[in-house]
Amino acid sequence: MIVQTSETVTLVGAGLVTQTEIARSRALSGLVVAADGGAQHCLDADIMPDAVIGDMDSLALGQRSGLPAERIHTIDEQDTTDFDKALRNIAAPLIVGVGFAGARLDHQLAVFNVLVRHPDRRCIILSDTDIAFLCPPVLQLSLSAGTRVSLFPMGLVEGTSSGLKWPINGLTFTPDGRIGTSNEATGEVEIVMTGPKMLVILPKAELENVAGALLQTPAQWPAL
Numbered sequence: 001m002i003v004q005t006s007e008t009v010t011l012v013g014a015g016l017v018t019q020t021e022i023a024r025s026r027a028l029s030g031l032v033v034a035a036d037g038g039a040q041h042c043l044d045a046d047i048m049p050d051a052v053i054g055d056m057d058s059l060a061l062g063q064r065s066g067l068p069a070e071r072i073h074t075i076d077e078q079d080t081t082d083f084d085k086a087l088r089n090i091a092a093p094l095i096v097g098v099g100f101a102g103a104r105l106d107h108q109l110a111v112f113n114v115l116v117r118h119p120d121r122r123c124i125i126l127s128d129t130d131i132a133f134l135c136p137p138v139l140q141l142s143l144s145a146g147t148r149v150s151l152f153p154m155g156l157v158e159g160t161s162s163g164l165k166w167p168i169n170g171l172t173f174t175p176d177g178r179i180g181t182s183n184e185a186t187g188e189v190e191i192v193m194t195g196p197k198m199l200v201i202l203p204k205a206e207l208e209n210v211a212g213a214l215l216q217t218p219a220q221w222p223a224l
Helices: 019-026 038-044 082-087 105-117 204-215
Strands: 009-012 031-035 051-054 072-074 095-098 123-126 130-134 138-142 148-153 157-164 180-193 198-203
Touching: 009 019, 009 038, 009 082, 019 038, 019 095, 019 123, 031 038, 031 082, 051 082, 082 095, 082 105, 105 123, 105 130, 105 198, 123 204, 130 204, 138 204, 180 198, 198 204
Parallel strands: 009 031, 009 095, 031 051, 051 072, 095 123
Antiparallel strands: 123 130, 130 198, 138 180, 148 180, 148 198, 157 180
């Protein structure tokens, strides 16, 4: 494990990201970690990352010269993405990822794949419009009536809900079958899932709300 902390961590990727998004995530966290080329986003924002993790194929030698050598952690294997390399090497109560959505659809899908393959890591992905995270065993959120709540299965999964306009009780979700996009909250929401396969997608305005809820959720999925 490269980073071990009791604080929330901001994880910066090399994709599309604004300094406003980085600053918003940093307001929730104590440490900043860059995934490979995300280090340049940090330096552009005058932030010295606490660690840089990845295969370093998108971080030029000139860019590395501005980083302390002991903070660069090179993982040479090419079987996983830099997001995967970083996520599995951070032990923290919560990780907020920025710079992992937007530019390329294949990269974004790969990020969602990693969230499901590392269910023991609590991680919220912040994009320019939304946030996405793996639903814990029990999710309790206070949402305003009418707030969009999208549920997208990454495998076969079932669950129950209260506080959704269209309850999910008794439904079976699969990526090639029933999905749950564009549901709505009616107020206090509780979602219970049978396994670590459901992504929750909410408007980005709910970042702080969700971060607080996940930190207060005692149950979490075990490592696969």
